[in-house]
Amino acid sequence: MKLYETLAADIAASIYSGVLRAGEKLPSVREATAHRGVSASTVFQAYYLLEAQGLVRARDRSGYYVAHGARALPPEADTPSQPTEDAASVTINDLVFEVLESTMRRDVVQLGSAFPSPLLFPHDRLSQSISSATRHLDPLTILDELAPGHTGLRRQIALRYLASGVHVDTDDIVITNGALEALNLCLGVMTQPGDKILIETPTFYAALQALETHHLEAVEVPTHPREGIQLDALEQAIKRHQPKACCLMTTFQNPLGSLMSDEKKQALVELLTRYNIPLIEDDVYNELYFDSHRPALTKRFDNSGIVMHCSSFSKTLAPGYRIGWVVAERYTRAITRRKLTTTLACPIPTQIAIAHYLEKGGYDKHLRHLRKTLQTQQTQFAQAIGHYFPPGTRATRPKGGYFLWVELPLNANALHIHQHALSLGISVAPGPIFSAKQSFQNCLRLNYGHSWDDRTEAAVATLGKLSAMGA
Amino acid sequence: MKLYETLAADIAASIYSGVLRAGEKLPSVREATAHRGVSASTVFQAYYLLEAQGLVRARDRSGYYVAHGARALPPEADTPSQPTEDAASVTINDLVFEVLESTMRRDVVQLGSAFPSPLLFPHDRLSQSISSATRHLDPLTILDELAPGHTGLRRQIALRYLASGVHVDTDDIVITNGALEALNLCLGVMTQPGDKILIETPTFYAALQALETHHLEAVEVPTHPREGIQLDALEQAIKRHQPKACCLMTTFQNPLGSLMSDEKKQALVELLTRYNIPLIEDDVYNELYFDSHRPALTKRFDNSGIVMHCSSFSKTLAPGYRIGWVVAERYTRAITRRKLTTTLACPIPTQIAIAHYLEKGGYDKHLRHLRKTLQTQQTQFAQAIGHYFPPGTRATRPKGGYFLWVELPLNANALHIHQHALSLGISVAPGPIFSAKQSFQNCLRLNYGHSWDDRTEAAVATLGKLSAMGA
Structure with a gap:
């Protein structure tokens, strides 16, 4: 976090906790500079940020005031869930x-x-991309790239992994109809009816529905609303239930919004590797971080290919396009084949549109x-x-x-x-x-x-x- | 069949059987008129048709000759399959x-x-449709029409049913990722692992894969290469196996190409209605008929809603768009919900593109x-x-x-x-x-x-x- 962000966060905390109330004046830039020992430009940056967040408002020649709408936040939820231990x-x-x-x-x-x-999404740019990409489409592409999907798009996705510090082979990516199909394909390939799966609790209902579709049993593991699933409880559940896989969201979990720290993610992957339990991760929110740095992907710590990383553009770029994917590595062939037998392929026009958009730049x-x-x-x-x-x-x-x-x-x-x-x-x-x-x-x-x-x-x-x- | 088509078919049969050989001259229009008792214009139409089919060729001022490439056909396959009776x-x-x-x-x-x-498909027209439709898209449509799918497209599909003499409600249609997803959704809703399903033999391998995915047992029923599944054998199999559903292709079956006559389709639907066995029909080829009239849809004879009619535009208009559907009637809600839990929705751009294309005309x-x-x-x-x-x-x-x-x-x-x-x-x-x-x-x-x-x-x-x- 940069200096001005820290300062802004401090002031925001004062507002949220009710110390500073709506209409009250913030310290002048001169005062803040003196009290905090920071430069005037740092104070200005912090105040601009707070203004952008709607927390403070500038009045001409008079300084910054807590915005009328700025109100105290509710206390933070911070008690882990306590499910029963049975499947x-x-x-x-x-x-x-x-x-x-x-x-x-x-x-x-x-x-x-x-x-x-x-x-919230760039429909005009996407429409331009789909027009341009379909106009120049070689029709034979339709047959070439049924599954695992359009090579150009898979390469663009691999490039985004690279930018976040993870090497992923284009050939290890399977394009799916949203992350939801990716999740269902993973379960279809890895489980048989009656198998047990570890999940966070609370967990996204779509994961529960996927378990039902595949006739699986859920083992709910205690999860902290800020820090995610509890690793000691996870290990106990593994020992007790011999699950076939773990279905988690480690980054901005739905519904909690919890975020496992980079260190905790590493410990999670090491734990699952030790017990050889695949991690099927639904990770569609990882680009929607508010801090200055992107949270680490679990894939970064995965040396043995146990992480099935499922994601999509549905929450970040193109909700109506239904373009998701899974980095399947050693399961790529099995996932591809299951895709071929259930929905065959994703549409070409939407795939080449997203590839075109990513190539042209502007996503970041x-x-x-x-x-x-x-x-x-x-x-x-x-x-x-x-x-x-x-x-x-x-x-x-x-x-x-x-x-x-x-x-x-x-x-x-x-x-x-x-x-x-x-x-x-x-x-x-x-x-x-x-x-x-x-x-x-x-x-x-x-x-x-x-x-x-x-x-x-x-x-x-x-x-x-x-x-x-x-x- | 019109008079000129009958005449053309007769001459084609002579060529296919080897009676007329490559290079031989056809009767002159005058001769044919006299021998057949038809008008000269009927003969001309028949010869034009044969020419279009590549069977005959006109030589300037000299008449029509059997084309060089015209060769005898192999004898017709006409023995029904004889599977064993066990599941x-x-x-x-x-x-x-x-x-x-x-x-x-x-x-x-x-x-x-x-x-x-x-x-074989009109890519340029489709590309124009997708450009135009996405440019004018109201973004909120993305959320409105997750499942059962885009209303405009469903209405266009309902109109095509109407044109073929069958009334289908827009609300009874669920858009799917090709007919393959439709088939899988139907099986997912109607069966439990271990159930038995009646199929033609030979049958399309994708149907077999769908049975495997849903852990179902196949009962293979004898099928005639020209006339389709044998109804007496079908009834015996129903009595013996109490199947949960029947998965058939009554029109240009894959792989046989067999076509059940309209009367036989009616008898099939009556038989299945009597035993209350749903018919899951994969009917993606029904628009690809060579005779002058479109074969009847089984849906025309379905008074009680037992036919789940699955089809798509993948074989007739837009292979890369992955737009299929099922007319689900009383199962519409269950199918919609299963779609929501497995792939959520079909992409909006491809749906509105096809709707736009159909609206503008040119499909026929x-x-x-x-x-x-x-x-x-x-x-x-x-x-x-x-x-x-x-x-x-x-x-x-x-x-x-x-x-x-x-x-x-x-x-x-x-x-x-x-x-x-x-x-x-x-x-x-x-x-x-x-x-x-x-x-x-x-x-x-x-x-x-x-x-x-x-x-x-x-x-x-x-x-x-x-x-x-x-x-």
Whole structure:
């Protein structure tokens, strides 16, 4: 973290904790320079950053003030989950689909959606890419590159791994219909009905559905809302259950937003390598980090090819294009063949469009803008939760992604809140859909990937009221 | 069939059987008019049709002659298959993948491919459609239409059903990643591991792979190479095995090219309705008919919603777009939900491109041209088989699609021919990959969907030699 970022974070913490309140004046640049022992330009940079985050506002000739909207954050959620230790078969009830189907309605405020706002993405540039790429397409490409997918796109993806310090062979990448198909292909290749799989709890409901589709049993492992899965509990579960694989999200986990540190990721990979348990990682948010450095990929620590790294462009660039992939290494052939027998291939036009876009450049610039937008929106949502939700509410403070995990007082019933809210035109994702055992009855996942406006604020206020009622 | 078509078919039969030989003169228009009792214009139309099919050639002021390339066809294959009656679990061996993977190589003559030549499709028009449609896309569509898919496209598909005399609700259509995903979704929704499924034999290997993926058992039912599955045997198999569903191709079956008559389709649907067995139909070739009328869809006879009609644009319009669908009716919700949990959605750009293309018109014109091309190529391939293959060879004469099923003398070994041919840069699809029990050791499926040229003729000649050797 740079000096000005540290300074900005300190001031933000004062605002979030309520020490500095809306309307109050920040120290002048001269004062801050003197007290902090930093240069004036560092102070200016920090204040600009805070302004960009919507936390402070400059008034002409008078200095910086805490913005009117700046409110204290709720206390941070920091207790690990405590699942029972037994394995469970998975049955997804209608609830997940109710939530999922509500995200397809424009009349609903999308706090329960798994997707960021489609308005955040460079549609015009992508449209230019798809036009140009399809116009120059050699038709025979259609047959050449059924599976594992378009070579040009796979090379561009390999280049992005390289830029993040990981060498991946183009030939080890299989293009899939989003990370979801990648996850399903991995399970299809590695498991037989009845096998046990280790997962975080809470975990993304799509992972639970994939376990159900493949007739697998889930073993839920305690997970910390900030730091991710607990390694000692993971090792115990491995010893007890002899699982076939581990399905995790180590970076900005859905729904918690937890981030395992680089050191912890390394320890995770070493642990799984020791027991020879493959890690099927759904890692679609790793480009959406708010700190100055990209979190390490688990793949960086993987010397024996146990990490099946699944990702996509659906959350970062092109949600409607359904382009995902898996770095499958020793499983590449098996994954390719399973793809050939289930969906055969991904469409060529969308693959060559993304390849064209990546080649032309501009993705990193788009990502920088997207990260800033999401970070600002996180602050806006978190402050509103602090303001509108009942005392005793806690929330995560993820360093990336676009989900907040909200722990309500224990008497709150997330399922009732979900139903009540939906009848009022607001979707939320209730805690129980993130667990094979329908735990987390008092929790909600809120999506801050849609822009903050009056309608959204009213929706959060309504949720706060419903939560206070226990709904 | 119109009068001129009947006359043309009669003359073609004389050529195919060797009565009329290459270089011989056809009756003059005056003679034919007198002998046949038809008008001169009918004779002209018949001769034009034969010329378009490459069977005859006009010489200035001298009349029509049997074309140099016109050769006798091999005798027609017309013995039904005779599988054993027991059910079998399905294990797909490497052979299918070997064949499939060889179709991705440009250096190989693609007689074993499951795809027609990509050069047969209107890429420029499609590229214009995808450019225009993505340029005008409302980004929020991405979330609205995850599954069951883009409403505009589903409406266009419903309109095509209407044009073929079948009413289908837009809301009963689920867009899929090709017909292959549709087939897999249907099996996923309707079956549990261990269930039995009735199939034709020979059958498309992708159906066998889908049974394997879902841990199902195959019951193979005798099938006639011209007329399709035998209904009496089908009824016996239903009584004996209590299957969960039937997976068939009633129109230009892959690999036989068999076509069930409209009456037989009606009887099939009535039979399955009586026993309440769903029919999962993979019907991707029904637009590729050579006669003047489109064969009836089984859906036309389906009053109780037992037909799950799976189809796609992959074989008729846009092979690289991976747009298929299923008319799921009472299973629509279950199919939609399974789609949401396995691949989530199909890409928006390819869906709106196809919808745009269909709206603008031109599909029917493209299809008329495609059908003529395929029919001409069938004749060219069949004649070459008649010419180069050993005595005792029989072949189907499909009325549509782009596959010929070739029965070699019993001592021929299709697997050896496949391996030997591949080493010479020629792919074929050997009979055993079309059977759960690796039957059809002396059969080959040849694809005539690629243009006829010297390289192809040389490849067919080589296959003829290998077949004569028994390879």
